[in-house]
Amino acid sequence: MNDDARAVRSVLYIPGDKPRAMDKARGLNADALIFDLEDAVAVDAKADGREGIVAALSQGGFRAMRLVRVNAADTEWADADLDAILSLPADALPDAILLPKVNGADDIAALARRLDGIDGAGSVAIWAMIETARGVLNAASIADAPGMGGFVVGTNDLAAELGCRPGQDRMALMTALQLCVLAARAGGIPCIDGVYNAFKDEDGLRTESAQGRDLGMDGKSLIHPAQVDPVNAVFSPSEDEIALARRHIAAWTEAERDRKGIAVVDGRIVENLHVAAARGVLARAGLSEGNAS
Numbered sequence: 381m382n383d384d385a386r387a388v389r390s391v392l393y394i395p396g397d398k399p400r401a402m403d404k405a406r407g408l409n410a411d412a413l414i415f416d417l418e419d420a421v422a423v424d425a426k427a428d429g430r431e432g433i434v435a436a437l438s439q440g441g442f443r444a445m446r447l448v449r450v451n452a453a454d455t456e457w458a459d460a461d462l463d464a465i466l467s468l469p470a471d472a473l474p475d476a477i478l479l480p481k482v483n484g485a486d487d488i489a490a491l492a493r494r495l496d497g498i499d500g501a502g503s504v505a506i507w508a509m510i511e512t513a514r515g516v517l518n519a520a521s522i523a524d525a526p527g528m529g530g531f532v533v534g535t536n537d538l539a540a541e542l543g544c545r546p547g548q549d550r551m552a553l554m555t556a557l558q559l560c561v562l563a564a565r566a567g568g569i570p571c572i573d574g575v576y577n578a579f580k581d582e583d584g585l586r587t588e589s590a591q592g593r594d595l596g597m598d599g600k601s602l603i604h605p606a607q608v609d610p611v612n613a614v615f616s617p618s619e620d621e622i623a624l625a626r627r628h629i630a631a632w633t634e635a636e637r638d639r640k641g642i643a644v645v646d647g648r649i650v651e652n653l654h655v656a657a658a659r660g661v662l663a664r665a666g667l668s669e670g671n672a673s
């Protein structure tokens with residue numbers, strides 16, 4: 381996975397039947413937007429949602445990556461959702477279709493077949509919601525499925541199916557979260573953490589986002605615009621991390637000049653893998669090695 385692919389820190393759900401929210405999203409700093417037809421849209425509003433998303437994507441003007449979450453394949457809305465989205469002209473198609481309740485690689489293959497042959501849909505990736513027990517257990521083969529672009533973990537659905545109580549430390553979900561990250565890393569795709577439901581609690585959001593970041597998540601899925609900036613901050617390298625990255629690179633460069641295979645910074649060894657990580661930190665901060673700010 382390249383550094384661009386990792387830069388999906390904030391991923392905001394927008395209900396497809398709320399045109400005002402979709403308008404607002406054009407001016408937000410979210411890295412990706414999920415135009416939702418599934419759980420954010422009531423049963424009676426599914427048709428409005430499709431119409432709204434088609435209109436918004438046709439109008440364009442979104443800087444962020446655009447995903448459309450359709451209803452799950454076994455629902456009565458799935459076909460109409462895909463028909464509506466895939467009828468868009470090639471230049472208005474979303475960057476990805478996000479498929480909920482993915483249980484196995486077969487679900488991805490079925491959607492890939494559907495995309496195959498649609499004009500312009502070759503560039504539409506498939507993202508998977510990992511939010512069922514079966515999906516978590518099959519995460520590795522799902523991540524490896526052709527066409528896969530990334531995972532979004534659905535912690536609400538998962539907790540409901542498991543009958544667990546995640547609590548503040550999310551210990552009850554830890555195995556599942558880690559399996560998702562492991563599978564995504566092995567498959568070379570990004571993994572986006574679940575939503576933080578208490579959208580007015582910024583401290584709680586920051587704490588849970590930092591936990592996800594430390595587990596290896598690339599970003600967090602969000603439900604309200606006020607969550608975007610705090611989450612971007614948590615998933616961006618801090619000043620201290622940038623300064624340390626520069627020192628690692630400088631020490632390594634000097635060690636190489638002296639024909640040494642190892643450098644030492646603050647009493648800790650620095651090897652070439654640490655230097656690769658340091659370069660990744662600078663790339664994610666939008667800095668080059670020679671760039672001071």
Ligand SMILES: CC(C)(COP(=O)(O)OP(=O)(O)OC[C@H]1O[C@@H](n2cnc3c(N)ncnc32)[C@H](O)[C@@H]1OP(=O)(O)O)[C@@H](O)C(=O)NCCC(=O)NCCSC(=O)C[C@H](O)C(=O)O
Pocket residue numbers: 392393394395400401402404405416419420509511533534535536537538574575579603604605
């Ligand atoms: C959570 C909300 C219901 C809160 O709504 P509300 O109280 O109306 O918000 P505000 O009045 O604070 O809104 C202020 C302005 O921001 C715009 N807005 C609100 N939400 C969004 C959004 N998500 N994207 C873009 N813009 C948004 C409002 O339009 C206001 O704008 P303005 O009028 O111009 O000032 C609401 O935020 C909401 O509906 N959020 C989305 C909920 C959602 O998408 N849920 C489904 C996804 S989560 C999920 O499915 C979990 C997963 O599958 C799992 O299993 O875990």
Ligand SMILES: [Mg+2]
Pocket residue numbers: 419480509511534536537
């Ligand atoms: Mg869900």
